[in-house]
Amino acid sequence: MSTARRRTATRLADGRELIYFDDSPEFLSGEREHRLDDPRPLADRFSPVPDADGVPQPFTGPQMRRDPLTGDWIPLASHRMNRTFLPAADSCPLCPARPDAEYADGEIPDTHYDVAVFENRFPSLMRVPGQDADGQGVAAPADTVPDDPRDLLEVAAPAAGRCEVICFSSDHRTSVVDLPVSRIRTIVDAWADRTTALGAEASIQQVFCFENRGRDIGVTLPHPHGQIYGYPYLTPRTERLLDQARVYRERTGGNLLRDILHAEQASGERVVLRSEHWTAYVPYAARWPVEVHLAPHRDVGTIPELTDSERDDLAVIYRELLRRADAFFVESDGTPIELPYIAAWHQMPSSRAGRTTTDDGAPLARLHLELFSILRAPGKLKYLAGSESGMGAWISDTTPERIAARFHQLGPVDLSASPASAITANGAHA
Template sequence: MHPTVTGTTPARGVRKTSIRLADGRELIYFDDREPFLSGTATRSEIDTRSLPVMHTRSDVRYDVLTGEWVVLAAHRMNRTYQPPSEENPLAPTRPGRPPTEIPAPDYDVVVFENRFPSFSQPPAGTVDDTTADPAESFVDGEPLWPRRRTGGRCEVVCFTSDPAASFAELSQRRARTVIEAWADRTRSLSAMPSTRQVVCFENRGEEIGVTLSHPHGQIYAYPYLPPRTQSLIRQSRLHREKTGRLLLADVLDAERRAGSRMVLTGEHWSGYVPAAARWPLEVHLAPHRDVADLAALDDAEADELATVYLELLRRVDRFFPGVHRTPYIAAWHQAPVGADRDLGRLHLQLFSLMRSPGRMKFLAGSESALGAWINDSTPEDIARRLRDVAS
């Protein structure tokens, strides 16, 4: 099957080109350089691999003890894990090397459908249908254990074609292109009938289980509200009933008044360590304006975000003495799609499992079994260190 270009659109200094890979998955180039930006060059590369169409069927089961949904995706068990550099599936396809997930010999930013997604996806060109067969509505026919097919979508975001780079090392221009890609995908995925929340996130470092070292992130279109979002929406609803105001906006205002946990402040964004931080390194980044998601940012907010986010990541990399690249998880929490959207607010949660150089925080009995968190530091000390390592 030869993939075909399905559209090319310039927007905010980025040219977007969508193609189909050999197995029907979508891949989108976000180009910010000439000659692609002016349209004098186009993306015409073809995925030459012989790939069978992946048939995935995740199962989502309800945990009656916690009120949470659990995704079972057995097809991910044997997904690619730490391949040698010459077999990097996220590198560009270059002469003399095996073809990769990206047919082009170079790229700026690329987004494509995950070949091993957590959520079920219908075959290319079909309608997303998440309606469960009534006969499969319960595990073993027991009403205690509801189940359903997922829907949703999982995408991979490659921040750069350089496998040795990191997000913190991107130029401001390239970081802005990544933000544009996040916003574009948030807009598109939010329009899917099954989507309840879109989350963009990056896992970095073998210490936290990253399977591919190439600088990349992921975008999940969740077909249900994840547990943390459910908790946030519950607390936000209670806060609005009590005060008439938005919880996350009040949190940001309170942190800015207190000042002791503030890390950085711009015209449109502020970074702070939350007063009840759970991790030995944790920082949140939020816009000053009430914004539902990345797609709702205006040009000035998106431009400043590219600068502020890079500065924050570079401070994180200087946080631990002697550690060149701090392992971290960075997740963009966005407002739910549909019901309760007015109770959510865009914000970044970035945290590290590292508690000191070479030592990780393991989630043992208290955290894993009981959900009772114990931090080995204080939010004020974390914020102080992040201010001290400013460039």
């Protein structure tokens, strides 16, 4: 598979960054160029904001507050209440501009693109120049008794991270599973590019690439897209994973995520897909009605660390995993149900976050994808009711073995007979 990609960066009218990632021959050859100007009459996003009396006040970004009961950071993003919600196909802000059309408030000024990434117009995390002077992210307050108890009960900080949108295609009606493997490979490269860029920012401790698909999941823009967050703190799930990995390391000397992968490979019962460089399996204690984890065979911390061969192979197995997920449930007449899902990439946090390695320097985190759905049966959703929402005590509606057995009905486990090298230019199997 060709790894030639073209990266073109520009700025939107309000100063946000926009980057095109292209693999189409006309872009690679230079025959076609992207439109780089944004004609919208948008003010600079950091412009002063009038107060109730009409007096301009300096722009302030979102704030986050620390929950003293759990230690979690909670960004307060009230401005997102006004974001676009389920627009018509002809007015979706993620679609490309229409040729010869009048002005429209779309985020991408060109009439065609392969993959595009831009800063979210309604971010829950935003670094405002001058408001995160230390530039070192956020740490929990020291374990000391302050003079004023509010110093521990009411802790706030700028939510100085970054939120980006990644559009997987300019076609409003497609989905990742429908894209050629070569385009998914471009998406992988875009994830790697943004992980590197955001991870280099001093205020960011963790980079999270993910996709929400389906209205049932809560998607407000149906255009095929995902998001990339740069958090100025460690997320609660990552903190728990690191804690468990540290305890496991102290008890066994092993790497938790690597040993889980090897145990699943040895058992084979819950393995649902396997390729040259990747294995997909249903985890032993799966929470969701449909849940699969995808992990590289080699110890890798982040997406940018993947080799070209591993990225090629990922594009193949990831699309096949999504294809089978879309066949997991069927209507009474046998019609496949498009699965609402979240695809979440877990990566090694920045070393600035601390607690990411053992005392002897061994990494505790390991790259892996967690794909899961809230659909538990055709027309029935898994609601987080009293036990899950009130106490964080999960109750599963099925078993991991039943999930794996259904995937086994959808196709062979071993994809090694069709390696990434056997992919044609248009992404189909040779």
